[in-house]
Amino acid sequence: MVNRVMEAKEFKLQRQIRKLPRILYTETPGVFTKHSTAEIPARLKAEGVVAPRQPNSELMKGYKHRAASLAREDKPGKFAGQSPGDCVSRHLQRIEDHYDADKSFTILSTRVHRARVFFNAPRTVYILLYENFYQQIVRSSFPHCDKKELVDKFKASCLVWVEFTSPSINSG
Numbered sequence: 001m002v003n004r005v006m007e008a009k010e011f012k013l014q015r016q017i018r019k020l021p022r023i024l025y026t027e028t029p030g031v032f033t034k035h036s037t038a039e040i041p042a043r044l045k046a047e048g049v050v051a052p053r054q055p056n057s058e059l060m061k062g063y064k065h066r067a068a069s070l071a072r073e074d075k076p077g078k079f080a081g082q083s084p085g086d087c088v089s090r091h092l093q094r095i096e097d098h099y100d101a102d103k104s105f106t107i108l109s110t111r112v113h114r115a116r117v118f119f120n121a122p123r124t125v126y127i128l129l130y131e132n133f134y135q136q137i138v139r140s141s142f143p144h145c146d147k148k149e150l151v152d153k154f155k156a157s158c159l160v161w162v163e164f165t166s167p168s169i170n171s172g
Contacts, residue, residue: 087138091129092118099125099143107151115154117147126150128159139163 095101101118108115113132119125128141128150139161144150153159 088129088131091138091140095127095129095140099127101125101127104129107154117150119147123147128154130154130161137163 095118099118099120101120103121104116104118106114106116107128112134113130115128115130118127118129124145125143126145126147127143130139130141131137140163141150141154141159141161144153150159
């Protein structure tokens, strides 16, 4: 009975020692190059302290890329001289005039963007109208004859878009 208890304690101690941090012998102790030329004290060398190295350039490029993608741009929207509602109404008017598409259903609606599919009465033409409220972008797709194909292309991000720009941007 005593031997099993002692064996269990020894096994537990080995597991705990395994979890402790270990010295990595792949890096050799050296001289602090960036901050000073003082050598690492012997007591720290014995504990496995190594000189600081240059950061991994590939890792830092990845950090910068991800940070840049999160940055907010404070420039005004594409339709600075007019409200986004004017552009939406222009798109809607064009869709109604050219394709007689006056019925619609929504496939995406969030605080950031909305996507609506417009179609005509005989259901022969389907056009997707996409609005991005944050970037103030309004686009419509080319007409499609199949609703499923149009929605699948939108989900796969491979639609060809028709986009109007503000007259104030073109004249400047």
